[in-house]
Amino acid sequence: MRLSPAAELAIRGSLILAKRHNQGPVTLGMICDDDKRLSREYLARVFGMMARAGIVRPIRGKNGGYVLTRDPKNISLLEVIEAVEGPQALNICQNNPPLCENYKTCKVQKVWKELQGIFDKKLSAVKLSELY
């Protein structure tokens, strides 16, 4: 069980946008200068997913780039992860609806449900503004 590389990148990229919030559009070049481990092409794809999820806005033109659509104190880590991974389900019984017909009586399901609750609560409580 592991965070996807796309979600790792989304977190890193969005933290750079958060740090420069209200300072105008940030280009992919500026982001990749700031964090040398980021791939420009991959980041463009990930920001495309984040734009569709309403977290990032691409600004076209000469002085274009990317900005966050909202204040970083109103964007949670969970939103960033879900923008690229979709709704979080730690395993098949946490899908909505569950992908296993035994979920009502299954004792394993209760364990995952507890972990899913903790996971969702923590990641939705932590905002981008707290992380840079």
Place this chain on the structure above:
Amino acid sequence: MRLSPAAELAIRGSLILAKRHNQGPVTLGMICDDDKRLSREYLARVFGMMARAGIVRPIRGKNGGYVLTRDPKNISLLEVIEAVEGPQALNICQNNPPLCENYKTCKVQKVWKELQGIFDKKLSAVKLSELY
């Protein structure tokens, strides 16, 4: 972030062995009769991984099959998952050693560390004997 299909299968298969513990070897056929969603070929591969991890023992011969190497009350859910997925790391900064050079100062790392701790504690506390 999601449990792998192999780990889902390992949990299901080991719970059937746990339920029949001390009743002699359990064949793949018996397991697949008990849980129709399991694939025999895939289960054989997963049990191979669990045998290498010391959780399952294959018994050869006419009345052969698989048994748990220990009492189900001494096998945790975490051990079953790690038998097929390897050591658990929710993301790159929870690898040992971390796969990111910023882990000492990074505030995101603290969030994952907290979740990793909760995750490991819960999954190692829950034993197979509690789950069927």
